[in-house]
Amino acid sequence: MTAAPAGTAGTALLDVRHVRKVYEGAGRSVEAVRDLTFGVAAGEFACIVGPSGAGKTTLLKCVAGLLGCTGGEVVLEGARVTGPPPGMAVVFQEYGRSLFPWMTVRQNVELPLKERRVPKARRRELVDEALDAVGLGEARHAHPWQLSGGMQQRVAIARAVAYEPHVLLMDEPFAAVDAQTRADLEDLVRDLWKRLGVTVLFVTHDIDESVYLGQRVIVLSNSPTVVLEEVAVDLPAERDQLATRSDPRFAELRARVYKLVQQAKSGHRPGTGDA
Amino acid sequence: MSALGLLRRAALLLAVPALLVAAWWLLTAGSTDFFWPPLSQILGAFDDTWFHGRFTRDVLPSVGRLLAGYLLALVIGVGLGTAIGSVRTLRALLEPVLEFFRAIPPPVLVPILMLFAGIGTGMKILVIVSGCVWPVLLNTVEGVRALDEVLGDTARCYRMRPHSRYVHLVLRGASPQIAAGARQALSIGIILMVISEMFAAGDGVGFTIVQFQRGFAIPQMWTGIILLGLIGVVLSLLFQLVESWALRWYTGLRGSEREG
Numbered sequence: 001m002t003a004a005p006a007g008t009a010g011t012a013l014l015d016v017r018h019v020r021k022v023y024e025g026a027g028r029s030v031e032a033v034r035d036l037t038f039g040v041a042a043g044e045f046a047c048i049v050g051p052s053g054a055g056k057t058t059l060l061k062c063v064a065g066l067l068g069c070t071g072g073e074v075v076l077e078g079a080r081v082t083g084p085p086p087g088m089a090v091v092f093q094e095y096g097r098s099l100f101p102w103m104t105v106r107q108n109v110e111l112p113l114k115e116r117r118v119p120k121a122r123r124r125e126l127v128d129e130a131l132d133a134v135g136l137g138e139a140r141h142a143h144p145w146q147l148s149g150g151m152q153q154r155v156a157i158a159r160a161v162a163y164e165p166h167v168l169l170m171d172e173p174f175a176a177v178d179a180q181t182r183a184d185l186e187d188l189v190r191d192l193w194k195r196l197g198v199t200v201l202f203v204t205h206d207i208d209e210s211v212y213l214g215q216r217v218i219v220l221s222n223s224p225t226v227v228l229e230e231v232a233v234d235l236p237a238e239r240d241q242l243a244t245r246s247d248p249r250f251a252e253l254r255a256r257v258y259k260l261v262q263q264a265k266s267g268h269r270p271g272t273g274d275a
Numbered sequence: 276m277s278a279l280g281l282l283r284r285a286a287l288l289l290a291v292p293a294l295l296v297a298a299w300w301l302l303t304a305g306s307t308d309f310f311w312p313p314l315s316q317i318l319g320a321f322d323d324t325w326f327h328g329r330f331t332r333d334v335l336p337s338v339g340r341l342l343a344g345y346l347l348a349l350v351i352g353v354g355l356g357t358a359i360g361s362v363r364t365l366r367a368l369l370e371p372v373l374e375f376f377r378a379i380p381p382p383v384l385v386p387i388l389m390l391f392a393g394i395g396t397g398m399k400i401l402v403i404v405s406g407c408v409w410p411v412l413l414n415t416v417e418g419v420r421a422l423d424e425v426l427g428d429t430a431r432c433y434r435m436r437p438h439s440r441y442v443h444l445v446l447r448g449a450s451p452q453i454a455a456g457a458r459q460a461l462s463i464g465i466i467l468m469v470i471s472e473m474f475a476a477g478d479g480v481g482f483t484i485v486q487f488q489r490g491f492a493i494p495q496m497w498t499g500i501i502l503l504g505l506i507g508v509v510l511s512l513l514f515q516l517v518e519s520w521a522l523r524w525y526t527g528l529r530g531s532e533r534e535g
Contacts (some may be wrong), residue, residue: 102448
């Protein structure tokens with residue numbers, strides 16, 4: 001096993017312990033995730049990258065409590081996850097399908113708060129703050145389908161932020177938006193993370209994105225998935241699309257993660273010798 | 276421009292009905308055929324036939340039974356449909372039976388229903404329900420099955436309570452299909468309203484039309500048929516009004532998807 005960076009071993013807010021997931025199909029079973037162990041400290045921004053088909057979405061669904069693990073456990077704030085836990089919000093890749101099209105932007109953001117029985121005045125405050133934070137204050141009475149893809153994903157982020165989660169899970173949230181919107185949204189998420197002190201677990205297939213956003217990048221092997229290696233991102237906390245991406249250290253880290261993902265693709269696994 | 280557009284739409288909407296009425300009028304103008312009286316004679320009998328007592332005695336009870344049966348069918352169809360659509364085992368268990376019952380034409384049930392529901396209002400409402408419930412039920416099942424998985428995951432993540440999940444996710448999500456079923460059910464309902472009144476009834480539009488026919492009051496019989504058509508048109512317009520209001524989001528969503 002790779003050594004976890006200091007501070008994540010004992011005091012992890014989110015603990016993924018030996019998670020295994022086997023899909024039982026008709027007559028055959030597919031082992032998607034073999035043995036995943038990692039922790040995310042309170043307030044940390046961790047990214048997960050892996051080759052496509054590495055079971056990233058499976059892992060995220062297990063962590064979110066949407067899918068039961070075959071083995072191992074996920075522990076959030078000391079409690080074992082058996083269903084979607086209260087302190088967690090998820091932003092899905094398919095923004096168009098995760099917003100309720102029959103509700104306005106405002107109603108979408110407000111709904112989870114209503115479910116949590118947040119009083120009306122506080123609800124309004126939270127919704128307004130969250131929509132302003134993602135720059136959608138003007139669009140609150142629109143329906144999601146009246147907005148562009150990037151704006152729809154902003155609504156989903158606003159909904160997650162208004163929910164005041166302790167952990168924010170993001171499943172390839174920017175995979176379906178264009179490059180410029182993507183850069184804007186990356187900075188938005190970094191901003192919100194710094195301002196709110198929320199713990200973020202960000203799944204992506206984009207190596208640059210993982211290095212640019214995270215404090216730590218967890219690289220997965222190919223399926224059946226294990227953790228291949230964890231890379232600490234020692235870039236300055238202040239990230240900037242131009243300055244950070246042209247930083248020599250960024251290039252080094254990027255190259256390192258890139259190499260790891262290439263290794264993962266070719267079937268390299270930890271403990272099988274250096275490739 | 277918009278006034279002109281409105282005029283255009285009205286012209287398009289009314290062109291064919293106007294042509295048909297004109298054709299009917301002209302073709303029957305000099306008719307001496309007992310069974311095909313001139314349209315002028317039929318229209319002349321309309322007011323006398325329906326608006327001097329029969330409206331409250333026959334039309335309102337008919338429409339009342341239709342609405343009662345229709346609404347009951349909606350409630351049953353949507354209630355059962357959401358349950359069957361949500362639970363896989365229930366679906367596997369019930370689907371063959373549902374197809375069987377759906378295939379039975381409701382009119383043949385009338386004599387059977389009379390055996391245990393009598394010949395009163397209850398029987399007539401039951402006949403309407405027995406026909407209207409199927410399109411609503413089957414469309415609701417399809418609608419619930421087709422609910423987006425990501426939306427379901429979202430609802431779970433944000434811990435939506437069962438009741439609001441049902442209202443805000445299941446019902447709203449399936450509403451386009453429910454509306455499609457409800458639209459089919461409405462026309463079936465009108466047919467069954469008439470049929471249920473032809474067997475054993477003392478009032479109603481269907482009953483009155485049969486009475487006229489048996490009494491060789493042919494122009495009056497024709498007015499009844501026209502009245503049935505008009506009831507259908509009015510109910511369908513009302514339905515469209517409610518539908519377009521409830522499915523504004525759906526129309527907009529589809530429009531935005533078409534634009535790409």
